[in-house]
Amino acid sequence: MSIAIGPGEESLGVDNGKLGMWTFLVMDAMTFAGFLAGYARLRWKAPLDGMGQASELVNTVGSTVWPNPYTTFGVIGIQLTAFNTFILICSSVTMVHVLSDVAAGRIKRAEKWCLATMIGGLFFLGIQGYEWTHLMQVWGFFSENAAALPYNQNFVATFLSLTGFHGAHVAVGVMFNTILYLGLRNGKVGKEQYTFVEIAGLYWHFVDLVWILVFTFVYLL
Template sequence: MNMATQQVAESVSDVDVSGESLGITNGKIGLWTFLLMDAMTFAGFLAGYARLRWTPDSNWPNPFETFGVTGIQLTAFNTFVLICSSVSMVHVLSETIRGDLERARKWMVVTIVGGLIFLGIQGFEWTHLILEKWPYLVGGGAVDYNLNFAGTFLSLTGFHGAHVAIGVMYNIIIYLGLRRGKITQENSSLIELAGLYWHFVDLVWILVFTFVYLI
């Protein structure tokens, strides 16, 4: 009886209770859960946008008339910048795994700059739309534009912009960790988590750009 108990105890001690069985850490599980819930939130925004747009007699404006060709081209460039920052994030992780932390830091700077450029262009676009296209949005008075379009546009792009801002701050923290030697080859999973979030932000923006600017 004692021998059987000892064997059971040894078997239990061999079980990986660190949360990394099958290569899945608790951090990954938590982040994937968050991203799944966040994806449903974005899906709700996009579904609401589609419902309002394709309602009969919605008088939905043509995106080309609202943003203009130049505005859409600027946003297309902004989308390209965000995609490039997602690619640079892949390099951050790969260089960290290889142990080349100096190159990893350089790639992280590229990622952070890409996020800041995206936010800067989006801020410029918002300023232009609110002051010139939708001047009564904050000042009151007669409304000569589609309120549903303005509301859903600002909600979608603003919600996504908040995610980008959070991602930039997260990446700055990762960069400081790399610079101070607190993030190394041994705990590169921290960068992997940041990369998952950043790729999610990139993917969502591609959907938003397609729905709002192109269709």
């Protein structure tokens, strides 16, 4: 026995799924807030690069300076990450096109834009993987004498946890978009499933928005 589950007579005027996605995003934003709060605390407790005095405790662990992911290690430049950010923002734009084309009933076009969004996400993950593997080779945090490194060891924890957690979100987003793409291709997602596309879009834009924060805090500041 199946029953129709949808908005009741009194509702907020949106689809259940959209409300669910919004509430989920509140929760997800708070998870990132936890990681970002940890990052902020660990970074600004220790003196910044070139700011002089370090506290006694910090001195004893021999890691005072907060390294900069692109200048300290000198393998990859800010240009690459900036380009990556640009790619992700572009994939947000293509997602908007998917939505508007589905709304207009141009499913073939929507399919292409959706493919572009997927490729954008995969490209982002690829560059991030490149960045991780190259940083890991040079930054020495995984070696035995990590404690003797001249920079703050909290950096690696916060860098990997923030970018890794965000990368996992991008990966999920790519899967979400793949489902959407297959749905568009097989004709299962059409103009009537507009809300489904909108929900996928909400998630994807959220992931982009979080990246802007992560990029600003981890790379730019």
